[in-house]
Amino acid sequence: MIQAPVAENMFKEIMRRLHRFEAKKQDRTALEKAFPVNEDVKEILALLRSVPVPIVPVQELHVRLGFHQPLDYPETSLAKPLTQWKMEIDDAPIFRFLYRSFGPKRHLEFGTWYGAGTVYCLEECDATIWTINLPQGELTPDGTPAYGYGLADIKSVEAWALKIGATISQWGCYRTDTIGFIGRLFLEKGLGNRVCQIYCDSRAWDIHHYPAAFFDTVLIPHKDDVVCYVFWL
Numbered sequence: 001m002i003q004a005p006v007a008e009n010m011f012k013e014i015m016r017r018l019h020r021f022e023a024k025k026q027d028r029t030a031l032e033k034a035f036p037v038n039e040d041v042k043e044i045l046a047l048l049r050s051v052p053v054p055i056v057p058v059q060e061l062h063v064r065l066g067f068h069q070p071l072d073y074p075e076t077s078l079a080k081p082l083t084q085w086k087m088e089i090d091d092a093p094i095f096r097f098l099y100r101s102f103g104p105k106r107h108l109e110f111g112t113w114y115g116a117g118t119v120y121c122l123e124e125c126d127a128t129i130w131t132i133n134l135p136q137g138e139l140t141p142d143g144t145p146a147y148g149y150g151l152a153d154i155k156s157v158e159a160w161a162l163k164i165g166a167t168i169s170q171w172g173c174y175r176t177d178t179i180g181f182i183g184r185l186f187l188e189k190g191l192g193n194r195v196c197q198i199y200c201d202s203r204a205w206d207i208h209h210y211p212a213a214f215f216d217t218v219l220i221p222h223k224d225d226v227v228c229y230v231f232w233l
């Protein structure tokens with residue numbers, strides 16, 4: 001168990017770095033030199049990782065968060081190791097439970113791809129959602145698209161491409177995390193009227209005119225560690 005003064009110092013250090021990062025974000029030249037910003041983000045994440053995260057069994061989640069209804073979590077997911085979890089099967093009931101129980105009015109999502117996570121929020125409560133995505137999609141360090149689609153999705157991706165007039169990229173596939181494709185699932189369901197899509201690198205998002213505490217919940221997916229965070233504000 002981490003000692004209170006240590007946790008407090010760590011928290012102060014994290015906040016100090018976040019402020020420094022924020023200060024840099026205001027400065028265009030610093031922003032254009034993405035490397036130092038990335039280094040700061042890495043440092044912040046390393047600090048956050050060094051703080052032990054409390055583990056709450058799904059059966060006790062409602063008690064911990066003060067909700068009346070418990071989560072009816074599938075036995076099959078409980079039996080699986082975390083490394084075999086699939087978001088659509090094993091995380092989805094938890095996300096849906098959180099949105100249903102908390103009922104945010106304004107939800108923010110960093111990185112949407114085809115919008116599975118956005119659909120959970122849209123279907124479980126009446127929130128209006130803001131999403132932030134790279135307009136031209138993400139590339140891996142070797143310069144190839146970071147997001148594609150599997151065999152099972154080919155038909156629906158092709159049908160959507162026809163609808164929006166998208167063409168196949170130079171890599172011989174549709175880029176499913178680019179403008180037009182981003183949020184396909186909620187657009188197909190006719191739920192796009194509750195989503196404000198922002199197209200930019202999230203590190204360059206201009207937040208000056210958002211009032212303080214504007215968002216009730218925020219979803220930040222973290223691909224490399226296969227971890228999703230939902231933060232209450």
Ligand SMILES: C[S@@+](CC[C@H](N)C(=O)[O-])C[C@H]1O[C@@H](n2cnc3c(N)ncnc32)[C@H](O)[C@@H]1O
Pocket residue numbers: 110111112113114115116117118132133134137138147177200201202203221222223
């Ligand atoms: C793991 S996917 C999101 C999955 C999604 N939340 C879901 O529910 O299925 C990450 C998304 O973030 C986008 N992305 C990556 N880096 C970004 C950045 N710096 N700014 C904005 N979007 C980014 C990617 O293009 C991709 O669409």
